[in-house]
Amino acid sequence: MQLECFQKPIKGVVEVLSPRFGDERGSFSRWFCAEQLCDYIENLSFRQINHSENFLKGTVRGLHYQLGPQREYKVVRCIRGRVLDVVVDLRETSDTFLQLISVELCAARNNALIIPPGCAHGFQVLEHDSQLLYLHTADYLPNYEGGVHLKDPMLNIQWPLSITEISVRDIGLPELPENFKGLSL
Ligand SMILES: Cc1cn([C@H]2C[C@H](O)[C@@H](COP(=O)(O)OP(=O)(O)O[C@H]3O[C@H](C)C(=O)[C@H](O)[C@H]3O)O2)c(=O)[nH]c1=O
Numbered sequence: 001m002q003l004e005c006f007q008k009p010i011k012g013v014v015e016v017l018s019p020r021f022g023d024e025r026g027s028f029s030r031w032f033c034a035e036q037l038c039d040y041i042e043n044l045s046f047r048q049i050n051h052s053e054n055f056l057k058g059t060v061r062g063l064h065y066q067l068g069p070q071r072e073y074k075v076v077r078c079i080r081g082r083v084l085d086v087v088v089d090l091r092e093t094s095d096t097f098l099q100l101i102s103v104e105l106c107a108a109r110n111n112a113l114i115i116p117p118g119c120a121h122g123f124q125v126l127e128h129d130s131q132l133l134y135l136h137t138a139d140y141l142p143n144y145e146g147g148v149h150l151k152d153p154m155l156n157i158q159w160p161l162s163i164t165e166i167s168v169r170d171i172g173l174p175e176l177p178e179n180f181k182g183l184s185l
Contacts, residue, residue, distance in 0.1 A: 001030050005040065008103065010089045010096045012116030014040045015103055020110050029110055031077060032135070040114050041073045047139050052132040054125040058164030062122020063088060063148045063173070071117035071185060072138035081130025082106035083123040086157055088148065091118035092182025100155055105132070118183045120148045124159050147173035
């Protein structure tokens with residue numbers, strides 16, 4: 001039961017496809033395998049698992065990241081519905097600094113995304129009642145959390161739908177300064 005891993009254009013961002021084995025009862029699939037994914041996640045150990053429930057199509061969450069000692073790998077999986085996941089490379093030394101990718105995560109495709117430290121993450125909900133599961137390699141510490149405004153002109157993220165729900169906090173996130181040099185990891 002091999003996971004299929006696809007390195008995306010931003011170094012360290014990997015799409016993981018889990019084959020689904022179906023029969024009359026339903027299906028079985030593996031969502032994570034340390035042996036297969038340890039090459040993509042340094043010092044592989046998860047500290048927290050989170051669940052994101054999203055009622056309304058068009059909802060946007062993010063873009064968030066954790067800093068310094070709390071920088072983390074995230075494995076993000078859509079376990080119900082469909083979302084457009086967006087990852088922005090904020091790493092100062094990265095060849096893809098300030099580049100972004102968007103990947104459709106959906107329960108039907110049984111795919112997930114590995115997001116490395118130094119990348120900001122956000123998503124837009126494409127179907128009502130979509131849910132995400134997150135695996136985190138660091139504890140959540142609000143004092144070490146950073147964020148980028150979802151409409152930062154420097155990033156020009158093309159959100160596919162008009163935004164229906166967004167938190168006050170996310171609306172208040174800053175745009176990147178013009179002379180932003182990136183995060184040092
Ligand atoms: C992230 C997080 C939040 N919380 C508390 C803090 C708030 O009281 C409440 C909701 O938090 P927030 O509005 O930050 O949740 P999201 O906007 O979904 O944040 C997430 O969405 C973006 C797209 C991500 O990539 C991160 O996983 C995460 O930042 O849960 C916790 O207790 N632990 C946590 O790990």
